[in-house]
Amino acid sequence: DTGVSQDPRHKITKRGQNVTFRCDPISEHNRLYWYRQTLGQGPEFLTYFQNEAQLEKSRLLSDRFSAERPKGSFSTLEIQRTEQGDSAMYLCASSLAGTSGREGHEQYFGPGTRLTVT
Amino acid sequence: AQSVTQLDSQVPVFEEAPVELRCNYSSSVSVYLFWYVQYPNQGLQLLLKYLSGSTLVKGINGFEAEFNKSQTSFHLRKPSVHISDTAEYFCAVTINQAGTALIFGKGTTLSVSS
Numbered sequence: 001d002t003g004v005s006q007d008p009r010h011k012i013t014k015r016g017q018n019v020t021f022r023c024d025p026i027s028e029h030n031r032l033y034w035y036r037q038t039l040g041q042g043p044e045f046l047t048y049f050q051n052e053a054q055l056e057k058s059r060l061l062s063d064r065f066s067a068e069r070p071k072g073s074f075s076t077l078e079i080q081r082t083e084q085g086d087s088a089m090y091l092c093a094s095s096l097a098g099t100s101g102r103e104g105h106e107q108y109f110g111p112g113t114r115l116t117v118t
Numbered sequence: 119a120q121s122v123t124q125l126d127s128q129v130p131v132f133e134e135a136p137v138e139l140r141c142n143y144s145s146s147v148s149v150y151l152f153w154y155v156q157y158p159n160q161g162l163q164l165l166l167k168y169l170s171g172s173t174l175v176k177g178i179n180g181f182e183a184e185f186n187k188s189q190t191s192f193h194l195r196k197p198s199v200h201i202s203d204t205a206e207y208f209c210a211v212t213i214n215q216a217g218t219a220l221i222f223g224k225g226t227t228l229s230v231s232s
Binding site for chain 1: 122150152154159160161162163164167169208210212218219220221222223224225
């Protein structure tokens with residue numbers, strides 16, 4: 001179990017550019033989440049996958065944001081035409097769905113990708 | 119909808135002193151509760167969780183929390199803190215439905231000094 005990994009750890013981009021982040025979940029986990037964390041705030045939910053299906057998107061996920069999880073393994077989060085307000089830490093988490101109702105609620109987080117839009 | 123309120127944004131304490139970080143939640147349905155810790159420039163690490171059963175739950179690094187349904191609280195405690203406990207602590211809630219997102223509080227900065 002190598003944990004959740006994210007790449008890159010830091011990204012600086014100019015306003016208007018596109019950026020893409022990658023998340024590799026814990027290998028046997030079938031659920032994958034993306035959150036955004038701004039300075040002084042707790043993480044806020046963006047979107048969630050079960051296997052390759054994107055099952056939920058928050059209102060924070062504007063049309064400029066798109067996420068994919070091909071083959072139900074790693075996931076990518078792309079932001080098009082970045083704005084200064086997109087500057088934040090983007091966190092990925094994964095969990096394992098089980099047959100018991102109590103399983104799958106613990107989410108394990110990666111180290112995050114810090115995006116700075118200049 | 120669920121919400122989480124962390125009542126203290128900053129808690130300064132001296133090393134070896136006890137500490138309590140307060141968390142209240144709001145929900146019309148049953149919830150699961152979590153505490154996460156975040157060290158500078160790192161992701162979140164799960165400290166402990168309440169899913170059901172005993173209302174006193176023990177986690178890693180000597181932390182424990184007590185679920186109080188009548189007061190809708192889930193306060194985090196440690197009897198004796200160390201310098202290394204200095205970090206941001208987040209309380210989170212999710213409803214009793216698999217796959218739903220965590221709702222986080224704004225966090226409490228615990229600063230431990232000698």
